[in-house]
Amino acid sequence: MDGASPKVRFREPQIEMAHGAGGKASRRLVEGLFVPLLYDPARPPADRLGDAASLEVDGARLALTTDSFVVTPLRFPGGSIGELAVNGTVNDLAVSGATPVAIVTTFLLEAGLPTSELEAEVRAMAEAARRAGVAIVGGDTKVVEHGKTDRMYLTTTGLGRRMPGVSLASASVRPGDKVLVSGPIGDHGITILLARGELDLEADLRSDTRSVLPLVQAVVAAAAPSLRWMRDPTRGGVATSLNELVLECGLAIHLEEEAVPVRDEVRGACELLGLDPLHIANEGQFLAVVGPDHAEAALRALRAAPGGEAAALIGEVHQQPAAAVLATTRYGGSRIVDMLVGDPLPRIC
Amino acid sequence: MDGASPKVRFREPQIEMAHGAGGKASRRLVEGLFVPLLYDPARPPADRLGDAASLEVDGARLALTTDSFVVTPLRFPGGSIGELAVNGTVNDLAVSGATPVAIVTTFLLEAGLPTSELEAEVRAMAEAARRAGVAIVGGDTKVVEHGKTDRMYLTTTGLGRRMPGVSLASASVRPGDKVLVSGPIGDHGITILLARGELDLEADLRSDTRSVLPLVQAVVAAAAPSLRWMRDPTRGGVATSLNELVLECGLAIHLEEEAVPVRDEVRGACELLGLDPLHIANEGQFLAVVGPDHAEAALRALRAAPGGEAAALIGEVHQQPAAAVLATTRYGGSRIVDMLVGDPLPRIC
Numbered sequence: 025m026d027g028a029s030p031k032v033r034f035r036e037p038q039i040e041m042a043h044g045a046g047g048k049a050s051r052r053l054v055e056g057l058f059v060p061l062l063y064d065p066a067r068p069p070a071d072r073l074g075d076a077a078s079l080e081v082d083g084a085r086l087a088l089t090t091d092s093f094v095v096t097p098l099r100f101p102g103g104s105i106g107e108l109a110v111n112g113t114v115n116d117l118a119v120s121g122a123t124p125v126a127i128v129t130t131f132l133l134e135a136g137l138p139t140s141e142l143e144a145e146v147r148a149m150a151e152a153a154r155r156a157g158v159a160i161v162g163g164d165t166k167v168v169e170h171g172k173t174d175r176m177y178l179t180t181t182g183l184g185r186r187m188p189g190v191s192l193a194s195a196s197v198r199p200g201d202k203v204l205v206s207g208p209i210g211d212h213g214i215t216i217l218l219a220r221g222e223l224d225l226e227a228d229l230r231s232d233t234r235s236v237l238p239l240v241q242a243v244v245a246a247a248a249p250s251l252r253w254m255r256d257p258t259r260g261g262v263a264t265s266l267n268e269l270v271l272e273c274g275l276a277i278h279l280e281e282e283a284v285p286v287r288d289e290v291r292g293a294c295e296l297l298g299l300d301p302l303h304i305a306n307e308g309q310f311l312a313v314v315g316p317d318h319a320e321a322a323l324r325a326l327r328a329a330p331g332g333e334a335a336a337l338i339g340e341v342h343q344q345p346a347a348a349v350l351a352t353t354r355y356g357g358s359r360i361v362d363m364l365v366g367d368p369l370p371r372i373c
Numbered sequence: 374m375d376g377a378s379p380k381v382r383f384r385e386p387q388i389e390m391a392h393g394a395g396g397k398a399s400r401r402l403v404e405g406l407f408v409p410l411l412y413d414p415a416r417p418p419a420d421r422l423g424d425a426a427s428l429e430v431d432g433a434r435l436a437l438t439t440d441s442f443v444v445t446p447l448r449f450p451g452g453s454i455g456e457l458a459v460n461g462t463v464n465d466l467a468v469s470g471a472t473p474v475a476i477v478t479t480f481l482l483e484a485g486l487p488t489s490e491l492e493a494e495v496r497a498m499a500e501a502a503r504r505a506g507v508a509i510v511g512g513d514t515k516v517v518e519h520g521k522t523d524r525m526y527l528t529t530t531g532l533g534r535r536m537p538g539v540s541l542a543s544a545s546v547r548p549g550d551k552v553l554v555s556g557p558i559g560d561h562g563i564t565i566l567l568a569r570g571e572l573d574l575e576a577d578l579r580s581d582t583r584s585v586l587p588l589v590q591a592v593v594a595a596a597a598p599s600l601r602w603m604r605d606p607t608r609g610g611v612a613t614s615l616n617e618l619v620l621e622c623g624l625a626i627h628l629e630e631e632a633v634p635v636r637d638e639v640r641g642a643c644e645l646l647g648l649d650p651l652h653i654a655n656e657g658q659f660l661a662v663v664g665p666d667h668a669e670a671a672l673r674a675l676r677a678a679p680g681g682e683a684a685a686l687i688g689e690v691h692q693q694p695a696a697a698v699l700a701t702t703r704y705g706g707s708r709i710v711d712m713l714v715g716d717p718l719p720r721i722c
Contacts, residue, residue, distance in 0.1 A: 032492065039486040044516030053514065057488075061495045062478075062502075062509045077510035079475055081534055084433035090477040090530050091513045094521075126428055128439040129411075130528050132481070137388040139406075143381065146410045153411075160411045161426035164440045165402065166526075167393030168720060172443075174521040179479050181439050181530035185430055371517060 030060040040367075046259025046305075047364025051268075075255065076120035078186065087122035089113060090181040096371045098141065098175060100219040102211075102230030105178055106145030108307060108373060110152035110160075111235050112258070113182035118240040119254040119310050121192045122184030124158035131165045132177040145176065156235040158182070189248045194272035196252045202319035203277060203339040204312045206239050206332055207232065209262055210290035210304035216372045218293070225296065227289035232308035239332050243312055246325035250315030257311055258373055260364040263302035265311055266339075266349045267363040279339035279351040279361065302351070303364045305372045313341065379409040389716075395608025395654075396713025400617075424604065425469035427535065436471035438462060439530040445720045447490065447524060449568040451560075451579030454527055455494030457656060457722060459501035459509075460584050461607070462531035467589040468603040468659050470541045471533030473507035480514045481526040494525065505584040507531070538597045543621035545601045551668035552626060552688035553661045555588050555681055556581065558611055559639040559653035565721045567642070574645065576638035581657035588681045592661055595674035599664030606660055607722055609713040612651035614660055615688075615698045616712040628688040628700040628710065651700070652713045654721045662690065 034056030042049035076089035093109045103111075110127060117124045129149065133142065153160050211232040218225055236256065243251060257265040262284070266277050279302075286294075286301045294301050308331075314322045319337065326335035349361040383405030391398035425438035442458045452460075459476060466473045478498065482491065502509050560581040567574055585605065593600060606614040611633070615626050628651075635643075635650045643650050663671045668686065675684035698710040 034488065034492075036488060038488055039482045039484060039491060039516055041484050041516050041518070044482065044514050050514065057492060057495060058512060058514075061492070061499050062512070064508050064510070077475065077477065079510065079532070081435065081474055081532070082433040084431040084435075086430065086433075086532075088475060088477055088530075088532055089511060090479050090528070092479040092481050092515045092528060094481065094515045094517050125430055126426065126437060128426065128437055128530060130439050130441040132441050132443065132526060133388045133393065135388060135390050139383065139385060139387055142388060143383075143406060143410070146406060150410050159413050161413070161428065162438060163407060163411070165393050165399065165407075166441045166443045166720075167388055167390050168443050168523065169390070171520070172523040173526075174517065177481060177515075177522075177526075179439070179441060179528040179530075181437075181477060181528075183428070183430070183435075183437055183532065371515075 032057055032060055041370050042367040045364060045367035045370065047264050075116035076122060085186040087117055087120050087184040087186055089116040090179065091116065092177060092179045093373055094177050094371050095216065095373050096174060097219055100231055101215055103233035104145060104148050105176065106148030107152045108233050109178040109180045110149050110156065111233050111307065112373060113180040114156040114158060114235045114237055115256045117182045117184035118237040119256045121190035122186045124156060124182050124184050126159050126161045126183045127153060128162045128181050129160060130163055130179045132173055133165065133167045134170055134173045134175050135167055136170045137175055156237055187244055190244055190251060192251065192253050194253055194269050197273045197275060197313050197341055199275060199341050199343045200316050201252055201313050201341040202316060202337055204314060204323055204326065205262065205284065205336055205338050206236060206309045206326055207334045208285040208287050209306055209309060210286055210301040212307040213304035213369050213372050214290045214293045217369055225293060227293060229289045232306055234308035234331065236308060236310050239326060239329050240310065242325040242329040242332065243322045247314050247318035247322035250318035251312065252315065253313040255311050257309065258305050258307060261303040261305055262311060263300065263349065263361045264363045270347045270349055274347050276342040276345050277339050277349045278342050279349065281351045282354045283336050283338045285334050285336050299368060302361055307373060381406055381409055390719050391716040394713060394716035396613050424465035425471060434535040436466055436469045436533040436535055438465040439528065440465065441526060441528045442722055443526050443720050444565065444722050445523060446568055449580055450564055452582035453494060453497050454525065455497030456501045457582050458527040458529045459498050459505065460582050460656065461722060462529040463505040463507060463584045463586055464605045466531045466533035467586040468605045470539035471535045473505060473531050473533050475508050475510045475532045476502060477511040477530050478509060479512055479528045481522055482514065482516045483519055483522045483524050484516055485519045486524055490524065505586055536593055539593055539600060541600065541602050543602055543618050546622045546624060546662050546690055548624060548690050548692045549665050550601055550662050550690040551665060551686055553663060553672055553675065554633065554685055554687050555585060555658045555675060556683045557634040557636050558655055558658060559635055559643065559650040561656040562653035562718050562721050563639045563642045566718055574642060576642060578638045581655055583657035583680065585657060585659050588675060588678050589659065591674040591678040591681065592671050596663050596667035596671035599667035600661065601664065602662040604660050606658065607654050607656060610652040610654055611660065612649065612698065612710045613712045619696045619698055623696050625691040625694050626688050626698045627691050628698065630700045631703045632685050632687045634683050634685050648717060651710055656722060
């Protein structure tokens, strides 16, 4: 964009499902095509790849984030696409250290969609916005022919105000810092998988979709001076989010596998399907890296907040092995935890 | 959203193409379903239905707008979906009296899309953003199965800084105010129609897609104190935009039909197809209502700016008939110009 020809390194001939899965293939597409062509090379990488961009306009410290939602089915135990579209954007702002101010939304609708389905999702959006204390201030609607979309896709964009005293950057992470998670992982991805009814599996499981803003606020209140980094591990799961962090900071994260909260139903389904809960998407959890001086306070604050009772300290930042995530298994061994590769569970958000 | 049950007045059983066409059916959906359920009733109606929402965050006077783009074909004479997605959002901000600051974008891609098609659109977006002087600061990518979308849909959201000294409101429009248009109308809609090759028609026509920001800035510099209202007449065309204005302000607009600039190719195609150029979409024009004291200055400024040479004064605001748009024909008669009804040209943006 500065006249020099930007270096496109993405060489794959066509787009595959995995390029939208949030794992390695997504990263190749974003870093190889979008970043060189689209984004200002002067911006820090975390801004180009993270949950929200930081902006300053006339002295106001803002955050801006956008996401499209294509989950199928539209409704599932614990939530629906409308609720997900609002909470997903609220959460992207929250884990970027911003308080949501306003959301705008677009509806991409299939001709023939029953109005009752649309109305249900509009109501779900309104309710999620009300709970998160954010106003929906505008939108756009497009309708395409039957068969040119799948009932309904939503896009939400959130504008937030950055929280004073919070400074998040992967570059600020140091050996000795602790890794916290706000609750049990994998509920959302496995719930969606089961809701499709393609597997002969049943489980008493609900999506974890919710606003994490109150939990983020609790951590900020307890640990802001030592709060280094936060992320909501959606597509690609905890493993992918932590790998993104270590790629950015060059350090290692050692996870204590037994400390990671996973419901029995999720663990059981993962074992049957050959999946790792660390790769399964979440929609109501977040990861936080906190300096050792405030880690206990952050954990106490999380556990004391409604919905944070199962929060856990799951790992620590080390110097070595560089840019890697290791998990110490319950049997004392350790294994490398990679980013998600491929797309075992498409369209979970 | 305040506890009382909001009044949903939209009673149509299913969503049809016309609900996305920007005309009467779109208005019924937005006013009957989205406004009562989703939007804060305390906001002024123009904000809920207009091109961009106004916000104030920590003293910064902002505008926020979002649009999805589903145009088919992806590339057409004069532009492409990527360019349209950036210019459309730049223009929504500009006609709201805001200077674009940042854009975020989502890509909704069909599995199997050739990378070359995606790369072409990413390059088009980058080029349009560079021309408009706006940074693209973030995004999201989703991929859905072949047949669940139509190659590529884009959503762009723009954050703008409201121009000082500009105060736009339909309620400020007064009898005697003049209606200006920035250039010839209908080029975009007819270009898309011809590009589909379904009609046995050819014409040397290109989409008018462009950023109108420089032209808006020229009008603002020349006429800010008397600038009442602006709008880019995209879906539904000039007729729909002006009808929305008169519905809001309760006054009448008398158009001088012969004064409305329309290229011969557009007029010819419209006559053959039984369409009214006033209903055809534009992507690089805008309407402005200016008080009589500054109307000539605004027109001169527009005509002096590159790309504004064909700007014209096309009508005047009157008291009667209330909430109606009238066109005085070249034969001296007059006719009521209604909003777009139905969707004669689907997916033009």
